[in-house]
Amino acid sequence: MITVKYFASLRSIAGKEEDQFNMGSETTLINLTHEISKTAPIIGEMILGKKVMVSVNLDVASLESIIRDGDEIALLPPFSGGI
């Protein structure tokens, strides 16, 4: 399973903190995005439109990145730490 974490404004949109997706042993972030879009099309559009960043196992990744079973994906809206 692949875990997808939603933060800040995306958590409000998704209505949950995380999701689990069964994508086989290996796929791409784009394929995962299409899967997310089936239940949350707004979030899918935000990912494809690069309105949010995506990390794979704590590192920022591109949509072409290969992801594997057991990976932790996070959808990261624009940061606003500091002041």
Added chain:
Amino acid sequence: MSTALESNVRIQQENFVVTDEIEAIKKVSRNIGGITTFLGTGRELSKGENISKLDFEHYPKMAEKKLEEIRIQAIKDYGIIEMIIVHRIGEIDIGENIVLIVAAGEHRKETFKACEWAIAELKRTTPIWKRETTSTGEVWVQDTP
């Protein structure tokens, strides 16, 4: 040479004491001759609206990882001796401490530069989000200057 302390980058709910962090960094090296601090605090006015409350959220592990990368790069690129970065999460009232950066070096010049770079880099790369509560509701801030 500086000693990398595990507590040099921290994300925590509780408040911090600026002078305690300065005293801690002074202990790292007897060659420290200049220390620059940046302290970010909760301000009341944002885009013309009065804020009643701030909330900060982070992505655990990734946020700490990014802060550690900033610390390491600041030491390497600016030639400072040590840097401490502390960011608070959770509910924060107006006027309370939010973020602290302490840069210590042999001379003042590199510590000013490192401190300014570090807060800009924190805002750019670290997965921390701020939610402001005003009289019109709550909003996740997405474009801090």
